[in-house]
Amino acid sequence: MGSSSMFWRIERRLLTTNYGRLFVILLALGAGAAVTSALLNLQMDAKKRLTTEFRALGANVIITPRQANNEVSGGATLEEGVLSRLPIVYEGKRVPEVGFLYVIGEVAKSGEAHFEPAVIAGTEGQGLTQVRPGKRTEYVVDLENDPEACEIGAKAAAQFKVRAGDSLQLRNQGNAAKCKVFAVVATGGAEDTQIFTKLKTAQGLANLDGRLSLIQLSVTATPDSVKAFIATLGEQLPGANVSGIKQFAEAEGRIYNRISGLLSSTVLLVLFLTSLCVMAGMSNVAVERKNDVGLMKAIGGSVRRVVRLFLTEAILLGIGGGLIGSAVGIMVSIWLGKAVFGVAAEPRWIVYPVSVTLTVMVSILSAFPLRRLASIRPAYVFRGEE
C-alpha cells in the first residue's frame, strides 16, 4: 500500500537525519539494557552460587530415628539400608550423605594401658568432609584407604597424644578394635573430641550390626528447595525423622532475600535513569521536529498518524538498543560472575527477552516529551512563533 511505504520512508528519514542523536539515544537505551540484563542474570546466578558457598556450613539435613534420639548406645537407631535409599543427586548436584553411629567407648594410644572414655563415631558414605567441614591439620593420604583407617578430632588427638600414622586401641562392652589415624581434624565443634572410624568398627564395638544413629546430608539448593527435599524424603522414609538444620537455614534465607532485593531495586533504579536519559534526548527531538510536524499537519496528516510515526520510532529505538545492550549485558555478567563468585555466570536465555521488553517499554514511556508535537498549530510554527 502506498501510504504504508510512505510511512516507512518517513520513519527511515526520522531515524537517519541526525546520526549523533540516534547514537546518544541508542547508547542510553543500550547501556540501560546492558546493566539490566547483567544484573538480572547475576541475580539468577547469585542464588545458585550462594547456595554453593553456604555449603561451607556443612550438613543442612539430618535423618534421625523416629523416637527421640537422646540415649546413645541402646537408644533408637536407624537401619543402615536407609543410606542406600537416599537420592545421590538433587537438582543436578551431588548430595554428600554420611551415616553416623555414635558409641561412647574407651580409647587408648596403642601400647598404653590407660584407657579414657571418648565418643567413637562410625561413618559410612560419601563426603564426610562436606557434611563435617573443618581443617585437617594433619593428613596422610596413603593411609586413608586402609581398612582400619580412622580420623581423630584435634582435641582428642591432644588428649591421647597421637599424630597421623599412630594407632589407637578402642574397646566397649567387652569388644575391642584397633585403628590407624590418617588425619587430625579441627572443626571447632563437638567433632574435635570424637574419633571417626569405619562404620563396621563402631557397629562391632556397640554390638549394633547394620544400625546407624543418624544420617547427615548437605543439600545444595535454595532454602525453599531444601524444604521440598525434606518433605519428599520424609514421605519416602516413614520410619525416620527428616529435618532441616534450622541454625543455618534461617540465616541463609534472610541473606538471599537481602541480595535479591538489592539487585532488583538496582535494576529498577537503572531503568528509571535510562528513561531519564532517553527522555532528555527525546525532548530535543521534539524541539527539532516542530517544523516537520507542522508541515505534516498542514498537508493533512492526522494527529493519530503523526503520533503513530513517533511511537514506531521509539519502539524501533527500544528494540535496537535492547537487542544490542542486553546481549552485551549478558556477556558482561558472565565475566562479572567470575569476578564476584570466581565462577563464570551461566547465561540464562530468559533474561534476554525480559530485558529487551523492559527496554522497549522504557523507550515508549520516555517518548512522552513528543506529546507536545500533537498540539502544534502549523500556522504559528511556520511564522516561527512556537
Next chain:
Amino acid sequence: MFLRLVADSFTRRPRRKILSMAALAMGMAVATAALSVSLDVGDRLAQEFRSLGANLLVTPEADSLPLEIGGVDYRPANAGTYLPEADLGKLKTIFWRFNIMAFAPILEVPVEVGPAKPNVTLIGTWVGHAVPVPDGTSYVTGIDKTNPWWHVEGSWFKEASEQCVVGTEFAKSSGLKIGDTVSVRPNGEVGWRALKVVGILTTGGPEDAAVVTPLAIAQQLAGKPGQYRRLYVSALTKPEDAFARKDPKTMTQAEFDKWYCTPYISSIALQISEELKGTDVRVIRRVAEGEGNVLSRVRTLLWLVTFAALLAAALAVGASAAASVIERRTEIGLMKALGANSGLVGVLLAAEQLLLAIVGGGIGYAVGVVLARVLGERIFGFTPEPKIFVLLIILGLASLITLLGSAFPLRQAARYDPAPILRGE
C-alpha cells in the same frame, strides 16, 4: 553583563531549567542512595551473618574429653573441669571488645524430671543477663543473642527466678504447657525443685528435648556455683585472607602486630584466651568459613551494584546536560552573530551548567537520603546515616558530569556558523 545573562537564562525559561534540574537531581538522588547504602551496609551485613550463630567456642584447657553427641555432653557432672563465670566480663576488655557481639555460657546437668523421667538434659544459660565489665559498666547478653534461631513461644525465663523454658519435643512427650510446673532433680538425688514453664523452645537441634533454665539454677543443681563448662562467643570478624592463614608463630613482630590488630577470627580467639586463663578457644570452622566466603562475595557484589547505579546516573545526567545545550543552539547562534567568541559562549554555558549541577546535586542529595532510608529499611532493615562526605562526592560528581556532558555539544556549538542556525536550519 555576564551574570545578567546567566540569571536571565534561569528566569526566562524556568520550565526548561526545572526539567533539566529534575533529571540531574533524580540521577544524583540514585547515586546518593547507592553510595550511602553501600557505605553503611558492609558492617550491617557482617552483623546479619551473626545470625548464623556463635563462631567461637571456649572450653576448659585441661579437661577430660567431653563425651558430646548431638550437642549433649554425656559426662557425669563431677567429671571434667569448669570455668569461673565471674571472669566473663573480661571479654569486653580485649582489644577488639566492640566486635564481641554476644556470648553465653552453658552448663549442662543430667536431671530427672518428675515424675519418673530420667536422663533429661537441663541446660543452664543466660538470657538478657547483665554482665559486669571490669571498667564499671555492664553488658547485656545471652543465648538469645548468640543463637537467634532459637524461637521461644511464650517468653524467656527471667534471671534469678524459678522459671524455665522447655524444648518443644520434651513438652510434647510430657504434655507440658506454658504455665505448668515441672519438678527436676539431679540424677540419683532426692530433693525436687519446682520450676515454672514460661515458654516452649524450638531450635531444630537437641535442645528441643531439653529443659533450659537460668545458669544459676543449673549451677545449684550440679553443685558447681559460679561455674560453667562451655562458652559460645559471637564475634564480628574480617573474612580470613591469605595473611590470616599464616601461622602467627612464624610471623615477624611487625606482621604479628598487624595480625593482632586486625579482627580476624584467629586473632580474636587469641585475645580471648589471653584474658580468660586456662581456656581453650576454638574457631567454629563451619560458621567462620561459611560466613567469610559468603560475606566477601556479597561485598564485591554490593560494590558492583553501586558502580552500576553510579554509571547509569552519570549517563542520565550527562545526557540531560547535553540535551540542554543542544536546545539552545539558536541562542548560541545569536550570541555569536552579535560578536561573542566561542570561548565566552563556552564559559557562559559552563557557568550555567555548574549552577544547575550544584543546585540539582543538592536537591538530589536530599531526595537520595530519603531514598537510601527507604531502600535501607526495605532491603536491609536499617537506616543509613546521612554523611556530609557523600554530599561532597555528589556535588563534585554532578559538576564533573554536567560539564563533561555539555562539553561535547559545546564543542560542536563552537563550530556553528550563526547564519544557518538563525535561519532555522
